[in-house]
Amino acid sequence: MIAMLNNCETRTIKTICGICNGACGICLELSGGVITSIKGDQDDPFTNGYICPKGKALKELVYAPDRLTKPLKKVAPGEWRDISWEDAFAYIVSKLKELKLNYGPESLAIHVGQTGVRKEFTNYLERFAAVYGTPNCSSAGSHCHISKSMANEITYGILPAADYLNSNCIVLWGYNPANACPPQMNNINKARARGARLIVVDPTVTPAALSADIHLQQRPGSDGALALGMLYVIVNEELYDKNFVAEWTIGFDKLQELVKEYTPEITEKITWVPAAKIVEAARLFAQTSPANISPGISLELQTNGFQTARALAILQAVTGNLDITGGALFVPPAKLSSLEIPIKEAKKPAIGEKEFPVFHKYTKRAQANIYYKSILKGDPYHIKGMIVDGSNPVLTWPNASKVKEALSSLELLLVIDHFMTETGRLADLVLPAATFLGRYELRDASSTYGVQGISLIDKVLEDEGITDWKFWNELARRMGHEEHFPWPNEVDALNFRLKPLGLSYDQLKDNGLGYVYSEKEEKKYEKAGFKTLSGKVEIFSQELADYGFDPLPVYREPGESPLTSPQVAEKYPLILSTGARTIGYYHSRYRNIESLRKLLPEPLLLVHPAKAEEMGICDGETVKVESMRGSIEMKVSFSTKFDPRVIFAPHGWDKANSNILTDSEVLDPVSGFPPDRALLARIVKIEK
Ligand SMILES: Nc1nc2c(c(=O)[nH]1)N[C@H]1C(S)=C(S)[C@@H](COP(=O)(O)OP(=O)(O)OC[C@H]3O[C@@H](n4cnc5c(=O)[nH]c(N)nc54)[C@H](O)[C@@H]3O)O[C@H]1N2
Numbered sequence: 001m002i003a004m005l006n007n008c009e010t011r012t013i014k015t016i017c018g019i020c021n022g023a024c025g026i027c028l029e030l031s032g033g034v035i036t037s038i039k040g041d042q043d044d045p046f047t048n049g050y051i052c053p054k055g056k057a058l059k060e061l062v063y064a065p066d067r068l069t070k071p072l073k074k075v076a077p078g079e080w081r082d083i084s085w086e087d088a089f090a091y092i093v094s095k096l097k098e099l100k101l102n103y104g105p106e107s108l109a110i111h112v113g114q115t116g117v118r119k120e121f122t123n124y125l126e127r128f129a130a131v132y133g134t135p136n137c138s139s140a141g142s143h144c145h146i147s148k149s150m151a152n153e154i155t156y157g158i159l160p161a162a163d164y165l166n167s168n169c170i171v172l173w174g175y176n177p178a179n180a181c182p183p184q185m186n187n188i189n190k191a192r193a194r195g196a197r198l199i200v201v202d203p204t205v206t207p208a209a210l211s212a213d214i215h216l217q218q219r220p221g222s223d224g225a226l227a228l229g230m231l232y233v234i235v236n237e238e239l240y241d242k243n244f245v246a247e248w249t250i251g252f253d254k255l256q257e258l259v260k261e262y263t264p265e266i267t268e269k270i271t272w273v274p275a276a277k278i279v280e281a282a283r284l285f286a287q288t289s290p291a292n293i294s295p296g297i298s299l300e301l302q303t304n305g306f307q308t309a310r311a312l313a314i315l316q317a318v319t320g321n322l323d324i325t326g327g328a329l330f331v332p333p334a335k336l337s338s339l340e341i342p343i344k345e346a347k348k349p350a351i352g353e354k355e356f357p358v359f360h361k362y363t364k365r366a367q368a369n370i371y372y373k374s375i376l377k378g379d380p381y382h383i384k385g386m387i388v389d390g391s392n393p394v395l396t397w398p399n400a401s402k403v404k405e406a407l408s409s410l411e412l413l414l415v416i417d418h419f420m421t422e423t424g425r426l427a428d429l430v431l432p433a434a435t436f437l438g439r440y441e442l443r444d445a446s447s448t449y450g451v452q453g454i455s456l457i458d459k460v461l462e463d464e465g466i467t468d469w470k471f472w473n474e475l476a477r478r479m480g481h482e483e484h485f486p487w488p489n490e491v492d493a494l495n496f497r498l499k500p501l502g503l504s505y506d507q508l509k510d511n512g513l514g515y516v517y518s519e520k521e522e523k524k525y526e527k528a529g530f531k532t533l534s535g536k537v538e539i540f541s542q543e544l545a546d547y548g549f550d551p552l553p554v555y556r557e558p559g560e561s562p563l564t565s566p567q568v569a570e571k572y573p574l575i576l577s578t579g580a581r582t583i584g585y586y587h588s589r590y591r592n593i594e595s596l597r598k599l600l601p602e603p604l605l606l607v608h609p610a611k612a613e614e615m616g617i618c619d620g621e622t623v624k625v626e627s628m629r630g631s632i633e634m635k636v637s638f639s640t641k642f643d644p645r646v647i648f649a650p651h652g653w654d655k656a657n658s659n660i661l662t663d664s665e666v667l668d669p670v671s672g673f674p675p676d677r678a679l680l681a682r683i684v685k686i687e688k
């Protein structure tokens with residue numbers, strides 16, 4: 001039973017939903033400390049009262065009957081015993097000391113999942129890794145966000161935020177905010193009502209694509225070529241901002257050379273997008289001001305993802321859309337007190353540091369997609385223990401069979417989660433985590449809404465389990481690192497973090513709408529230059545060249561494609577894209593939440609009826625989907641929204657884990673991201 005705050009009467013609390021980056025303002029009604037109702041907060045300046053089905057289901061999440069309530073220790077395969085917190089911490093401390101003594105501190109990996117993205121507790125987790133002495137701290141950034149973030153930073157110093165509300169031309173490039181971040185879709189709809197144009201680049205006819213001015217429906221994985229095809233038109237028709245290009249970019253001449261071979265006709269052959277549409281989209285984008293491009297996860301989850309993100313950054317730059325109202329806003333996040341400290345004792349490089357040096361330089365993190373090589377083969381040394389906080393690698397990391405084999409062979413696997421997950425089942429110890437309603441967080445609106453405003457996500461209830469913040473602080477103290485973890489509680493820690501802004505927890509608490517920490521200023525580069533090595537927009541990146549990577553945003557075919565691997569394509573003729581978001585689920589989360597499960601009760605493999613007919617497959621039939629990595633079974637659902645040569649499989653389902661099909665061998669060479677969106681696969685009928 002959830003412990004209650006010492007308050008028996010009914011009260012309404014305003015806070016912010018911590019599930020996705022939409023960060024919707026919510027009003028919770030509590031009676032005797034128990035949530036009785038949840039509504040969107042009409043006064044929230046960014047979300048204006050909107051909440052999605054996941055926000056509405058918060059009560060079901062908090063009071064789910066299968067929430068973990070006590071630390072669980074595995075006593076035999078499949079057999080768990082409740083243990084006390086005291087015993088749980090004693091076990092962890094002794095195991096961590098043993099690992100360090102026997103194999104060195106780098107033998108411990110710590111991974112924080114999507115749950116920790118832009119969350120306060122992640123900073124403490126990283127600090128813990130540093131004081132323990134391991135360079136192997138990783139995050140969902142091994143396959144999310146960081147690739148485009150690095151690409152934009154290398155090109156012009158920052159990942160910008162699209163200013164939808166003031167834009168006249170919005171490009172959703174492999175991004176579907178209607179499902180992934182609905183409050184942003186609300187802003188896009190407002191802009192469209194005012195006349196803003198919309199271009200959607202997506203292999204599927206999403207509702208946004210259906211209503212768009214132009215929909216470019218490309219072959220998954222060919223986005224880089226499409227971007228170069230658009231640049232060809234912009235360069236050849238001289239639709240770029242000549243003054244900006246002359247004054248603020250380096251390497252434009254080399255770009256002119258590069259795009260020469262991407263004529264609309266050649267680009268059509270590579271991408272399947274009709275040449276006339278490429279020309280039309282390039283002209284609309286370049287001739288409408290202000291404009292911006294939102295790159296989605298689909299670009300990053302390709303073997304050419306990093307360079308594609310560079311090409312899109314350059315498209316925005318040469319058309320004069322950087323750091324202007326309605327364009328690509330440069331809004332750095334709030335500067336809070338740093339928790340970073342140098343890694344103690346580390347003598348060995350992080351996993352992935354050698355293979356992906358640019359990724360490591362920009363993130364200072366390990367690349368989790370190749371942990372399995374270290375665990376299973378000792379390449380370049382053995383990881384022996386792992387702490388997984390708020391992630392479900394067995395269902396979310398590429399090449400799941402290898403992930404499972406690797407995690408099963410660790411000497412220590414500790415998982416911190418609300419529920420027993422597929423990954424938890426492999427662990428020695430699973431700890432119950434409180435939800436975000438039980439801890440304190442901050443919402444920085446800079447990246448989602450382009451506003452330098454900070455607000456408090458206040459603690460609302462005494463939730464089951466331990467908060468992630470508490471776990472890392474408690475563990476650090478029990479390991480003897482109190483000097484680095486001196487905060488007695490979360491509020492004191494928040495006050496420490498807020499100091500540089502001259503703010504405190506109490507001030508944020510009293511100001512529900514939050515504080516604007518910096519006024520808006522356009523074209524900051526005119527005063528200070530771009531935050532790149534040259535101070536300019538680096539179309540040509542010497543830094544990438546020095547590391548041995550393509551210095552220009554070159555297009556290279558997916559590692560697996562009918563063009564790169566025709567022999568594989570003979571056996572696996574379909575292009576497989578996995579993991580497009582649905583509104584009710586969040587990766588592997590919420591299949592156990594009734595109201596959300598009802599929205600999509602089972603995993604469905606989307607197949608075009610024309611292709612199905614060729615293969616003698618019926619709508620609703622269960623088939624095998626196979627790739628070079630493995631095979632899963634899934635029910636077919638017909639859809640005419642995409643090219644018959646493509647199939648779509650969801651991710652996050654335990655009984656039909658599409659990451660059994662995905663690859664962790666041929667990764668993006670710069671970021672190490674996996675190609676979850678462009679692989680080769682086949683469908684096999686199950687004979688009865
Ligand atoms: N095939 C394929 N795979 C993909 C993707 C894809 O598109 N296709 N997308 C990738 C992307 S972009 C991402 S970001 C990753 C995400 O991958 P993960 O980070 O592994 O994501 P989740 O499945 O959401 O796992 C989060 C876990 O944290 C738990 N949790 C929720 N809140 C809390 C909390 O406050 N504290 C703690 N301790 N636990 C909590 C949940 O119950 C859940 O088990 O998946 C990647 N995997």
Ligand SMILES: Nc1nc2c(c(=O)[nH]1)N[C@H]1C(S)=C(S)[C@@H](COP(=O)(O)OP(=O)(O)OC[C@H]3O[C@@H](n4cnc5c(=O)[nH]c(N)nc54)[C@H](O)[C@@H]3O)O[C@H]1N2
Binds near residue numbers: 144
């Ligand atoms: N409800 C919900 N919201 C989420 C999440 C969730 O799991 N559930 N996850 C969150 C996370 S961590 C992330 S990273 C974001 C991701 O958010 P998005 O980037 O919007 O992710 P998707 O919906 O997976 O993909 C967007 C679109 O890309 C298209 N697509 C597929 N392959 C390709 C391709 O090769 N090229 C192009 N151009 N498009 C392609 C798909 O058809 C889809 O319509 O969502 C976040 N929000």
Ligand code: SF4
Binds near residue numbers: 182
């Ligand atoms: S869109 Fe839904 S999940 Fe995301 S913050 Fe808003 S209510 Fe929460």
Ligand SMILES: [Mo]
Binds near residue numbers: 114140144145297
């Ligand atoms: Mo993500």
